[in-house]
Amino acid sequence: MALHARLELRQGQGLVITPQLQQAIKLLQLSNVELEEFVETEIEKNPLLQRDDRDAAPEAEAPEQQASDGEIASDQVSESHAEADLDAPGEDMAPGERATGDDGRDSFGSQDFSRSSGAFEDADGLEGTLAHQKSLADHMEDQLAVAGLPDADRSIASVLINEIDEGGYLRADLTEVSERLGCDLAKVEAALTVLQGLEPTGVAARDVRECLMLQLKERNRFDPAMAALLDNLELLARRDMTGLRKACGVDDEDLREMVAELRALTPRPGAAFGSEPSAPVVPDVYVREGLGGLWHVELNSDTLPRLLVDQRYHARISGGARTDQEKTFVSECLAQANWLVRSLDQRAKTILKVASEIVRQQDGFLAFGVEHLRPLNLKTVADAIGMHESTVSRVTSNKYIATPRGVFELKFFFTASIASSSGGEAHSAESVRHRIKSLIEAEGDEKSVLSDDRIVEILNETGVDIARRTVAKYREAMRIPSSVERRRILREAC
Numbered sequence: 001m002a003l004h005a006r007l008e009l010r011q012g013q014g015l016v017i018t019p020q021l022q023q024a025i026k027l028l029q030l031s032n033v034e035l036e037e038f039v040e041t042e043i044e045k046n047p048l049l050q051r052d053d054r055d056a057a058p059e060a061e062a063p064e065q066q067a068s069d070g071e072i073a074s075d076q077v078s079e080s081h082a083e084a085d086l087d088a089p090g091e092d093m094a095p096g097e098r099a100t101g102d103d104g105r106d107s108f109g110s111q112d113f114s115r116s117s118g119a120f121e122d123a124d125g126l127e128g129t130l131a132h133q134k135s136l137a138d139h140m141e142d143q144l145a146v147a148g149l150p151d152a153d154r155s156i157a158s159v160l161i162n163e164i165d166e167g168g169y170l171r172a173d174l175t176e177v178s179e180r181l182g183c184d185l186a187k188v189e190a191a192l193t194v195l196q197g198l199e200p201t202g203v204a205a206r207d208v209r210e211c212l213m214l215q216l217k218e219r220n221r222f223d224p225a226m227a228a229l230l231d232n233l234e235l236l237a238r239r240d241m242t243g244l245r246k247a248c249g250v251d252d253e254d255l256r257e258m259v260a261e262l263r264a265l266t267p268r269p270g271a272a273f274g275s276e277p278s279a280p281v282v283p284d285v286y287v288r289e290g291l292g293g294l295w296h297v298e299l300n301s302d303t304l305p306r307l308l309v310d311q312r313y314h315a316r317i318s319g320g321a322r323t324d325q326e327k328t329f330v331s332e333c334l335a336q337a338n339w340l341v342r343s344l345d346q347r348a349k350t351i352l353k354v355a356s357e358i359v360r361q362q363d364g365f366l367a368f369g370v371e372h373l374r375p376l377n378l379k380t381v382a383d384a385i386g387m388h389e390s391t392v393s394r395v396t397s398n399k400y401i402a403t404p405r406g407v408f409e410l411k412f413f414f415t416a417s418i419a420s421s422s423g424g425e426a427h428s429a430e431s432v433r434h435r436i437k438s439l440i441e442a443e444g445d446e447k448s449v450l451s452d453d454r455i456v457e458i459l460n461e462t463g464v465d466i467a468r469r470t471v472a473k474y475r476e477a478m479r480i481p482s483s484v485e486r487r488r489i490l491r492e493a494c
Contacts, residue, residue, distance in 0.1 A: 031398035032303035136273035168270025202269040283402035375417030
């Protein structure tokens with residue numbers, strides 16, 4: 001059988017992810033901070049892109065130049081349907097089935113919601129109150145400046161200050177520091193002693209025991225019994241009171257007083273200082289209750305980059321392009337700019353669509369609290385809005401929604417399902433965890449402490465079919481001690 005070469009022409013179908021599609025998928029899962037950085041980079045690279053800094057208020061004050069089809073601002077994703085969305089629903093509609101105000105349509109709310117809504121009118125004030133705080137290192141350097149130390153000793157102390165972490169603990173080895181600075185170990189130890197005398201008390205300690213000891217010495221409460229208690233902190237962590245009484249040589253009453261004094265101390269003296277304030281979470285979506293009990297869902301226009309394509313500049317540079325390379329560059333910039341504006345517009349529409357469906361599904365939570373949180377998964381939302389589960393997953397990543405009950409990540413509303421013992425509607429795992437926590441918090445004394453088995457019985461009586469190991473898993477996840485430990489804590493408190 002002879003071998004020979006030949007040409008064949010075949011036709012087939014395949015799914016190809018273009019670079020533009022990959023970029024659109026990436027945009028969908030970016031947080032508002034990451035999106036702002038991405039847009040800023042694109043503006044620097046593309047001369048046809050520019051920010052739309054015009055006020056959305058009166059049209060009379062807007063520039064004469066009208067945006068073309070490619071000049072769609074990404075926060076103007078649709079016409080406002082605010083009045084139509086706030087129509088009152090039927091009186092026979094159940095609270096958990098109330099519509100979100102879109103009647104099955106895509107509704108994009110007004111852009112001045114954050115200014116007009118009473119529930120969130122102080123949102124900007126919180127961010128404005130954040131100011132730069134003096135760090136722990138700066139605070140200690142200020143005290144060191146007036147300590148009157150020689151220059152050499154002050155330099156050693158400054159090196160040690162740089163080795164102190166945010167909690168106020170010294171994380172450097174003194175021998176290594178002395179070798180690095182080329183000085184005696186005694187000088188480093190003397191500098192450490194000076195630092196440990198600064199405020200806040202307990203700073204520059206090398207472990208928890210030394211930190212607590214410094215605070216007790218300042219209060220003149222460091223005696224042999226306290227020293228023995230600090231030497232046996234592992235017994236205190238295990239709540240082995242019998243072992244502690246033997247180690248400290250005190251009775252029950254003295255031991256309780258010593259433990260109470262220890263709990264009044266600060267194990268992290270540097271926690272009161274911060275190098276930078278933590279940035280507040282900026283919600284991507286706002287939810288407020290409208291007329292007739294409808295939930296009105298609106299995008300936060302402050303988190304949406306407003307871009308437009310400068311058509312005048314494009315006409316100017318395209319007319320001046322002479323070489324093929326220049327013409328290709330101009331056309332690519334125009335295509336990239338138009339694509340980015342459309343992608344931002346589609347991203348906003350998708351976020352609002354997913355958020356509206358989540359609000360519709362979790363209407364009971366918004367109206368009555370966490371106990372009415374429904375079981376929800378990605379597939380349910382994806383099927384309802386006609387999208388793929390992966391798209392819903394990307395949309396809900398790093399996106400936050402502001403509701404009258406607080407600011408939540410969109411993924412908060414997706415919870416596992418726990419069957420009902422009566423055959424009715426399933427219960428959300430988050431609502432069951434809330435019930436378990438409420439039952440335990442209601443315990444008044446050691447006689448009313450509920451075991452995991454008893455909690456299972458109470459939940460079964462209320463229609464929740466749950467196993468004991470699941471109760472124990474939820475309790476441990478919330479860092480709640482077992483019933484034996486809770487009885488011991490209540491007994492000691494009495």
